[in-house]
Amino acid sequence: MIELDQLTKTFTQKDGQKVTAVDSVSLSVGEGEICVFLGPSGCGKTTTLKMINRLIAPSSGRVLINGEDTMSLNEVELRRHIGYVIQQIGLFPNMTIEENITIVPRLMGWDKKRCRERATELMSMVALDPKLYLKRYPKELSGGQQQRIGVIRALAADAPVLLMDEPFGAVDPINRESIQNEFFQMQRQLKKTVIMVSHDIDEAIKLGDRVAVFKRGKLVQYDHPDTLLAHPKDEFVGAFVGADSTLKRLLLIKAGDAATQPETARAETPLAAAYQMMEESDNRYLTVLGDDRRALGYVQRRVARNGQGACADQLRPFASTVSVEDNLRIVLSKMYQFNSSWMPVIDGDGQYVGEVTQDSIADYLSSGRSRRQTGQAAIVSPAVAAAEAAASV
Template sequence: MIRLDNLTKVFDTPKGAVVAADHINMEVPRGEICILLGPSGCGKTTTLKMINRIIRATSGKVFLDGEDTTGMNTQDLRRSIGYVIQQIGLFPNMTIEENITVVPRLLGWDRTAYKKRARELMDMIAMDAEAFLKRYPSELSGGQQQRIGVARALAADPPVMLMDEPFGAIDPINRAVIQDEFLKMQAELKKTIMFVSHDIDEAIKMGDRIAIFREGKLVQYSAPDDLLSAPRNGFVESFLGEDRALKRLNLVKVREVFSDEMGSVKPDDTLETALSRIDDFGYQNAILMVNDRGEPAGMITRSVARTTRGYCRDHYQTAPPVAQLDDDLRKVASLMFANDTTWLPCVDARGRVCGHITQRAMTHHLGSRYRSRPEDSAPLRSQPETKE
């Protein structure tokens, strides 16, 4: 959907020519999010802004959906691309509705159509249309304004969106919420997005592909898992940080690692039965007790089962936390550490026990990727190797 062909920008300065973007070659498939990462001044924002000609390229071409944009009218090009920036850029003298519908009105949409679109987008960004559409930007919080900025970029339903650190100025709690909401929207809308960020964790969470820049050059362009497991050189490895193995926890879901083998007992089972099943299935010398609906109801420990007579319903401890199948391993690891355990029961969408996950299984899964590193995590098109 987006293809950059030897895209280059050279700035003339009093001290001579400065190459801000050096023959960038990239392809972003339709419906994917590509995150541009790198230190300040590395060329990522320059590359982004050349796509909609906020900065004009010195040489090279930009293709959108296979069409060379070189001959396109600049205003038409910009109106066909959604654009979100960190400073948001809402017009202070316009209502929220007027801000959202700027581009549809410029494109000549019917009044009924653009008003309807504004309400649809307010629902999409989880803001009450009745409460907010007639307000002005100064009456909204920073996080709310940022959501409106995203809605405005989506108003004319552009196939391509450019986002320049759109969540960078928002506090961590609201940023995580907005990121989650944006990913939910993206799952439905399937826009093709290029997204500048300084936050590696944000890039791993948000991106289908990540491009690492250095001194105007594209150093590595890979899927997040390939990037973390096989950094191309020392610069990429140091940029990702020494905890890059832990960062991969964000990328793996419980359903990829858990085992569907799970021993359990019912409240009416005897402690003798519990002891037998602990020998067969127990983790940390205990067995899970489930109710008639298959939901976690408690734990029976080996010490209790071995020294006490009676039924499980009378001698259980509190059930451990559970892992949902769509949880990522970072959340699971956090639960394990917080509860001093090396395993958790797993539940399905209805809360029924469907297996278990262990620390050992997580470690093995992550380590297996390093033991079978891809030979090459090069970009989709050939890119000159960056020398250290």
């Protein structure tokens, strides 16, 4: 866990005036989380990031990693245990790709076999063939490929903490999305504690478990991305997340969050009873389940009105289904693709969970609810807890 406690940095200009670049920032990042520092240029994001690995010395306040004050550590050893990625990539042109990736492991005394295995493993994670690329030099790679090497080099020594200063900002949009996706998949496997600087709200909500919004050196809001979009603290945050913040939320909210649980029928349920259920709920359809709660299909109200027999006799297959983890953007895309106003939601075991409708999506987005991060809550100090409460809605 990374904890910033009243972290402050003041610079003295040539004329003797003091400028506060970072002003009493307190927050905590849980183990295995991605925190994105977001804000306009000059707001203190990069200065805060550099104070974590002591590239810049704080004027006051503390940085703690797993409860240990970083000022009590040898700064060289500290940096060897913190991966660092910059926008300019910074590969050494006179070294091969393998040598670039393994520079820190070699400094830490890893043997050649272990270094080669680690480089090979990481290259595979970013879809670069080790046999083709490890012996090449940076100038022989494209910009996107070099950026991939810059990211995995920071992971080579298996450091638990990763700091990233606008790591994808210099990459073209197509490569940027691809590298972001690859990084996200790597993070799901490696579970590093990551702090990333960005000025791109779309990147922040795509990658971040929590987002810290900075303004003139101060932490304005620190929240889960969906809470940030649903409840911006002030006009500054609202303007920064954009007028289309509701549409951005579609990427964050899962089908399981917006699902409802209407009445269902069994295959043996008489059509007359099914029709009565649809009349009472004013639904045009009714989902039919098997004994194992697997969705078999549905019956239509107009068919059941004068029908004889059971639901199994008039069963229609679903045009499509969605999983619990599908985001609402995928759900809406499927609805428009199949010209449907609803989709059944199926869990990982293939069982019926409920259904998501265009109305339930609209209700969720307008209800004021937000999707907060799940899992074990991070333990924070009283000072950080108070600061985070002040910086949240």
